[in-house]
Amino acid sequence: MTAVEQVSEVPAPRARVPRLRRVLESPVFATKQSLAGLIILVLFVLVALIGPLFIHGDVREKVGPVFAPPSSKFWLGTDGGGADMVKLLVMGARVSLLVGFAAAAVSALIGGVIGLLSGFVGGKTDIVLMRITDYVLVIPDIPLMIVVAALFGRSLTNIILIIGVIYWTSTARLLRAQTKSIRERVYVQRARALGASNTRLMLRHVLPQLTPLLIANTVLLIAYAIFAETFITFLGLGDPSVVSWGRLIENAFTDDAILNNAWWAIVPPGVCVTIVVLACTMMGQALEDSFNPRLRSGHLSVRRFRLRPVPPPREVE
């Protein structure tokens, strides 16, 4: 080795940033918007998880007069069957959120696998998978849902599957593009030159780079899925045995809530859906902005630097 140096040849790496600090710097907290979205979502999830523990018996039981207005006993009144709106909303939250998350997960899985394979393997596989994606994209979702519901029955599982199978295309496209770009990176080439198999390359090198984008995309998918469930159920294709926000809206219509001026039977579930969808969107957008390299904006030099007085000359000992 060259002459012994009194300073180590290679400087020691810097101290680690503590984990908590790193978590706090994660993009989900970057904007007030996304933070608000996260908080709202967490609140709803908590309500959906914990709320039902306090509710005993069948929520749809008649416990008060039909379409009773909000009062101290029933904070949001009662629905067309005399059931407590608040309890209905809480139970509904559970189902709606469940369908939302589950369907988004199904979409993410399908879209992720297709995008990754397509982008990585390329060639004929890519062409075939992308054709399939195009076909699915073109299929009109509502008619398909109606057909599937009619053919296979209206269970919750089917709803989740239908939504999942319709909405994976955007994920697939996004991940395919990202995969293609990651595949060309030097460290992937290096691992390949080392002898790593395609599977290893995909799972260990490419997939971890895709995860942030996948997460961001999935959060947005949750928003779509919840809305889709609401819509499907509202059309009467939902699972009749469960209560979801969509069902509440559907019930309100079939029970002529509007005629009865019972706004509390229609508006609250709609508002809930809207708020959750909004929360997911805010969070998802912020995440996507920070993860998608193309969306990063460069320096637009505004040329408005600030002037300061010259610091005093350093002390001469």
Added chain:
Amino acid sequence: MSGLLEVEDLHVWFDLPHQRELHVVQGVSFGVDRGERLGLVGESGCGKTTTILALMGLLPPTASVAGRVMLDGEDVLTRGERSLAPRRWKDVSMVFQGAMNAFNPVRRVGEQLVEPMELHGIAGGQMAERRAGELLERVGIPAARARSYPHEFSGGMRQRAAIAMALACNPKLLLADEPTTALDVMVQAQILELLIALANDLGLALILVTHDLPVVAQTCTAAAVMYAGEIVETGPMDALYHGPKHPYTRLLFAATPDLESRDVVVSIPGAPPRLDEAIAGCPFRPRCDRAISRCGVERPRLLQVGHDHEAACHVAERATEPLASGGAGLAGEA
């Protein structure tokens, strides 16, 4: 000493999250006169690019600046955009790093040369087109090529065109930031030859920013070596190589392989200091092979060590014979 450009005690800070600052340029002073070619040399992070961006006022909003930048005797910094904007491109212009890739791909080269002329009211219409052709000829490209698109030019030609664009409004001072870094050595030679010719023929003052010492050695008349945001040594090229007074200068030369030298090429151990923390004493001390106790306490100032030759080093004041270690061959090369 009033030359074309005088920089006095220039400081630049960049805002960092959590109320911190990066002190990127720490009290830099130098000057250039017409026809002079000054090299601003240093490694990544030393502040050289930020320094010249400050000269043109092209700093982002997260920057704050102190000090004086005198162009032809007028302080352009303190009055901000009002004094900088009229001078930009007309008195001082710049060839940016990667300028060869900064052309608009859908417009012809000639049009892009005409643009600054029209913007600054130098020339317009036919006259501007003719001038564009002349500028291209001056940088060694046939005038007829003004009708080509950037992708039809090779890398070297695009770099020349970028230089032509910088000359569009007849500046007195040209700042070149790593103009040859991405180019092959033969093309590099062409570009450097061009820059020298321009300085000589047009009386242009040139500041060449680069990390490549041999390029500066062959192109510039004098150089300022930067480290950790400040100039640690400045003087004529000859003095810097044959009689460096600052250990960093000496070690940097010693770390640069040379075609004709059999010297052992040695790295400089360690790494530059962080610029977001205050530095006690000399910023180079942890890596220096000549440090004394004073170096850890008192920050050295740029002091005269020879004719037109300054160095910021406590040990330099003592050295009268060539410093012998590491790059020993400097004083007596084959």
Added chain:
Amino acid sequence: MSGNGSGPLLEVEDLVVRYPVKRGLAGAAAGQQRRYVHAVSGVSFTVSRGEMVALVGESGCGKTTTAQAVLRLVRPESGSVRFDGIDVIGLEPKELRRLRRRMQIIYQDPYESLDPRFRVEATVAEALIVHREGTRTERRRRIEQALELAGLTPPELYLDRYPHELSGGQRQRVAIAASLALGPDLLVADEPVSMLDVSVRAGILTILDELRDRGLAVLMITHDLSTAARFADRICVMYLGRIVEEGPAVQVIEDARHPYTKALLSVVPRRDPRRRVEPQILRGETPNPIDVPPGCRFHPRCPVAVPDCRTIDPELRASAGAAAEGHRAACILADS
């Protein structure tokens, strides 16, 4: 799969690599001749154990493609690559994988060649894991050894770091350690220091230097003649897909025979401002590897070309009066 013990480790002979230029339907229908990018047009050289050979040239000369062909990362059109006597090009995939353990590559960009999600230990271990070498403890030991060879001591300090916590020089050392983990016989270094600060370059190059002393063969790709002059044992100067001059580094630098080499040497800037070499600046730029000039590839830009150069494509041969053996140039005027 054992090779011969004596003789050069790597033998490249008449290597040709070319890529077709897309013609499109219209072109094909019009009967246009298929054109090629002649990246490498007949390159021959050897690298022995304990030797560092530098492939030097400007962009487009084919040096990187040559290195990729040696590692069989691109498919050559013709020619042979023999590693320890084994024909690399004709190998079955499974055997190629085994051979790949003995040839490793270091890339130019230290900021891109490490997976940002892998800690240093995982990066260096990858080679061992992929080839199923050793147990966990054995691997750990080999990883630490590799890190030490690369100058990262004490290795424990670096094992669980992420690349973004390291400087460029440190990252390149990690890349070197990763390539050393399997104990290769040949290291291909593609511009190993061009993206690093000057003050850290020598450290990296010294590692390669010392590895060579331990018997490793190193093929270094670089555009920097000064680095090649100082560190390589032999230099091969490439131009437009061919080697135009090769020989011991000192010879090629001090007694260049090919006009291109001479011109190149004259324009490399020296450290010493007093050393003003009269630069032979060639006009224009390197022609496109699609349209290779007839005769000697260099003749359109050659300052001393004679009419014969337009028709004769010179062979690489030893020139009269060349001081050392193995110093060859591809120029009909090389003897003068």
